[in-house]
Amino acid sequence: MRLEEVFDKLPKLYNKPFSELKLEEDISGFSINKGNTGQFLQALLDMPNNSDLTDFDDGELKTNKTRIDGTPDQTMFITQISRDFDSLFFEDLESNRLLDKISNLLYLPVVKPVGSDPEDWYFLPAHHIDSRNNEVLKNLYLQDFLTIKEKVLDDLENSSDGFIHTANGKYIQIRSKDSMKKDGTYNPIYSQKLGREVSNKNHAFYFKRQFMLAVQSGEIPSNIIL
DNA sequence: ACTGACATGATGTCCAGCCG
């Protein structure tokens, strides 16, 4: 399914508590908790619920918690680094997995008031952020990636432990993202190219709050789907 | 070929401590 195909279905989802949406779409059996707002949205949009992990053929669907006033509350996860480290940071690619993944985004803020029941959460209008024919935006993403890459390469040489650490662009960052296994260990990132571990934990790319704020303010161009 | 354990990946959130 292509990203544009869900535009028609979006407006009727805005500002209604999830409990109401569940009844309207007859998916009342769906249980919502912190892990599956995205799946809930996919069900509402009649998106294929099967094995394909990429949300759309040509883009990504993203939800992110906001406060009542619509301002973002957290960074927004993009993708993990893990085994891709060498190709991301040692190959000189015009585009890479990160830039491909964020090239065409459908972003929905979800209001989840502190202490509220998931039944009371609701969506705000979606932003379509398409960099594919926008050189300015494409370049902005690329510059952020290059800023991060520079810090990563610097950390590998100069950080006290030789590991990578949080690296910030203007809108994108990398930072750790991992969980402890039963045996108490994590999932280090190993570089074939360097022949050693480059971190003691997995890391991931995130959009900083600043990105969502810039989208909402119009500083980053997006179409609001109404 | 089936099954179940386990690892990995994707998605999303929580939070303690630090700092301006």
Place this chain on the structure above:
DNA sequence: CGGCTGGACATCATGTCAGT
């Protein structure tokens, strides 16, 4: 004190692999 930093947890889907 609010936002950032850095680490961590929760949940679900899928991939892998050994035992049967």
